[in-house]
Amino acid sequence: SYLPGPTDAARAFLRDARLAMISASADLHRHLDVLVVAPEYERRLRVLLEHCERNLPRVDEDLIRRAFRVAYWAHRDDRRASGELYISHPLEVALIAAKDIRMDDVTVAAALLHDTVEDTDLSLDLLESEFGTEVARITDGVTKIGSVFENRALGRAENVRKLMLSMASDVRVILVKFADRLHNMRTLGAMPPEKQLRIAAETQELFAPLAHRFGLHEVKTELEDLSLKYLQPEAYREIADGLNAKRRQRERYIERFIDPLRTELEAEGFDFHIYGRPKSFTSIYNKMRRQNVELDEVYDLFAIRVILHTTGKQGREDCWRVYSALTARYPPLAARFRDFISVPKSNGYQSLHTTVIGPEGRAVEIQIRTAEMHEIAERGVAAHWKYKEGATGGDGAAPESATAGASEARIDEMYAWVRDLLENPTPDDAGEFVRQFQLNLYDEEIYVFTPGGDLVTLPRGATPVDFAFQIHSEVGFHCIGAKADGKMVPLSYRLQSGEQVEILTSKRQTPNPDWASFVVTHKAQSRIKHWVNERRRKAVAHGRELLDKKLARAKLKPDEQVINKWATGLRFASAQQLFYEIGTGQYDPAEFVTA
Numbered sequence: 001s002y003l004p005g006p007t008d009a010a011r012a013f014l015r016d017a018r019l020a021m022i023s024a025s026a027d028l029h030r031h032l033d034v035l036v037v038a039p040e041y042e043r044r045l046r047v048l049l050e051h052c053e054r055n056l057p058r059v060d061e062d063l064i065r066r067a068f069r070v071a072y073w074a075h076r077d078d079r080r081a082s083g084e085l086y087i088s089h090p091l092e093v094a095l096i097a098a099k100d101i102r103m104d105d106v107t108v109a110a111a112l113l114h115d116t117v118e119d120t121d122l123s124l125d126l127l128e129s130e131f132g133t134e135v136a137r138i139t140d141g142v143t144k145i146g147s148v149f150e151n152r153a154l155g156r157a158e159n160v161r162k163l164m165l166s167m168a169s170d171v172r173v174i175l176v177k178f179a180d181r182l183h184n185m186r187t188l189g190a191m192p193p194e195k196q197l198r199i200a201a202e203t204q205e206l207f208a209p210l211a212h213r214f215g216l217h218e219v220k221t222e223l224e225d226l227s228l229k230y231l232q233p234e235a236y237r238e239i240a241d242g243l244n245a246k247r248r249q250r251e252r253y254i255e256r257f258i259d260p261l262r263t264e265l266e267a268e269g270f271d272f273h274i275y276g277r278p279k280s281f282t283s284i285y286n287k288m289r290r291q292n293v294e295l296d297e298v299y300d301l302f303a304i305r306v307i308l309h310t311t312g313k314q315g316r317e318d319c320w321r322v323y324s325a326l327t328a329r330y331p332p333l334a335a336r337f338r339d340f341i342s343v344p345k346s347n348g349y350q351s352l353h354t355t356v357i358g359p360e361g362r363a364v365e366i367q368i369r370t371a372e373m374h375e376i377a378e379r380g381v382a383a384h385w386k387y388k389e390g391a392t393g394g395d396g397a398a399p400e401s402a403t404a405g406a407s408e409a410r411i412d413e414m415y416a417w418v419r420d421l422l423e424n425p426t427p428d429d430a431g432e433f434v435r436q437f438q439l440n441l442y443d444e445e446i447y448v449f450t451p452g453g454d455l456v457t458l459p460r461g462a463t464p465v466d467f468a469f470q471i472h473s474e475v476g477f478h479c480i481g482a483k484a485d486g487k488m489v490p491l492s493y494r495l496q497s498g499e500q501v502e503i504l505t506s507k508r509q510t511p512n513p514d515w516a517s518f519v520v521t522h523k524a525q526s527r528i529k530h531w532v533n534e535r536r537r538k539a540v541a542h543g544r545e546l547l548d549k550k551l552a553r554a555k556l557k558p559d560e561q562v563i564n565k566w567a568t569g570l571r572f573a574s575a576q577q578l579f580y581e582i583g584t585g586q587y588d589p590a591e592f593v594t595a
Contacts, residue, residue, distance in 0.1 A: 051098040060105050067109035074120040082190040096179035107172045110138035118143045141173030181207050185226040200230035215347035215380015224282040239281050242295040257358045271309040278302050303365040315370035330356035343447045346457045348376050446497040461520045468503045469524040478505040492518040543583030550589040
């Protein structure tokens with residue numbers, strides 16, 4: 001009651017804004033009432049709705065139809081670089097959201113509207129009044145990301161931070177952006193060559209690694225392969241031509257490998273689906289470069305996948321039973337076995353991986369997982385979102401509570417990762433920031449254990465100092481030594497998967513600036529850098545205080561310009577460096593006054 005009420009001017013402004021909104025909404029509906037949609041786009045809308053019904057936990061068909069009609073009208077005069085009507089782009093983005101990402105109907109509606117605020121006369125306030133807060137917030141987030149990447153004056157590090165901010169507000173923002181970027185990459189051929197290279201490089205360096213971190217395997221793979229198509233066109237064509245030339249031969253081998261295994265698994269009563277899939281162009285290209293071989297010398301151009309239709313504990317047990325049947329028929333390569341069911345990847349990925357020797361002595365990679373694991377492997381955070389919300393799938397089956405709990409933990413981990421990047425932005429140098437960002441996204445992972453048996457996931461190459469900061473910042477700050485499997489190791493030691501790591505601490509210990517040269521995690525680097533900067537700031541302040549006292553005793557009152565000149569004359573890089581060396585005891589202020 002003590003707060004002042006709105007002024008007459010404020011009341012008038014709000015009244016005018018409401019009237020303008022009502023007028024704009026009425027004007028929009030007048031246009032929509034007489035809108036005629038071309039038959040081709042009515043057909044494509046029906047296809048979109050079919051995928052929504054098939055894949056989404058629940059569908060507000062009216063919401064999606066209204067979003068489509070508003071987008072169709074708003075983009076009525078726009079065309080893409082290819083010459084087709086612009087509405088084809090938001091329709092395809094919405095289809096990716098419904099078919100490949102499968103989040104919810106709000107995400108699909110926002111995908112249809114994602115370019116309206118940026119490219120047409122529709123306002124964000126109008127969208128909110130017509131479609132609600134969630135749709136407006138997602139649309140606004142996607143618009144802001146787009147404007148950042150169009151503004152080439154901004155540094156790459158700032159682009160990355162903007163992406164982080166978008167995820168902090170609503171994870172669906174970045175999922176719509178993935179769909180938008182994927183369709184843009186599919187149609188990149190209509191762009192000028194210089195724009196093709198810029199967008200492909202940006203996709204390869206930022207969007208594909210980020211899709212990987214979100215667990216969107218299929219989206220990540222297609223983004224990578226389309227980037228390769230424009231960045232390394234000769235290599236892309238060589239791989240495409242080589243795979244096409246031997247496609248039938250490869251398919252015959254896959255069937256020869258699968259047939260006896262399928263017969264055996266059916267005889268044992270498994271409910272499953274087995275198929276072969278080609279490796280991505282990017283993985284083949286990377287293998288050719290890494291091993292310095294030609295395409296003909298790369299033998300594992302495909303993998304076999306077994307998907308089991310059992311769930312929970314029974315599903316996990318069935319995965320191991322299939323593994324047993326597989327390795328009884330085909331000898332395994334022990335060094336190539338990976339158990340991601342007992343120890344999932346940080347993005348929630350679960351599967352058994354092994355490589356066996358098939359017919360003709362060829363090595364064949366196998367992946368074994370349940371349908372639930374497969375959904376999370378392909379759609380990552382989007383699948384976790386569904387389970388976290390307790391939604392039913394397209395088959396009407398409710399998820400297990402354990403799955404819902406694990407998915408909620410994955411979502412919380414994702415937001416914690418985003419918050420850490422935002423609250424502790426490491427280097428000011430854009431290139432270094434992006435390098436660290438990609439390291440946190442894309443590097444292979446190792447799995448180590450605390451003395452109490454808790455699992456900790458770290459990037460490959462992580463050290464005991466990375467482990468210490470991952471446990472808690474205070475453990476990192478006071479780390480003086482480490483043991484791996486009971487043996488003392490240097491703090492720069494590269495940890496190996498499966499090791500049990502113990503950190504030795506002392507209250508007297510403080511971070512060593514040299515640690516920054518070997519730690520690899522964002523958290524460790526940001527905490528060490530912050531500590532070093534804070535220590536320097538305090539030393540500079542202390543040095544300035546000591547110098548001021550010494551000057552006062554000598555009855556001297558030089559201004560800042562004079563002190564800067566004196567510091568330069570004494571061959572200090574700056575007055576700040578002079579204060580720092582005084583503050584740390586490296587330089588006696590009495591010498592400065594005498595000089």
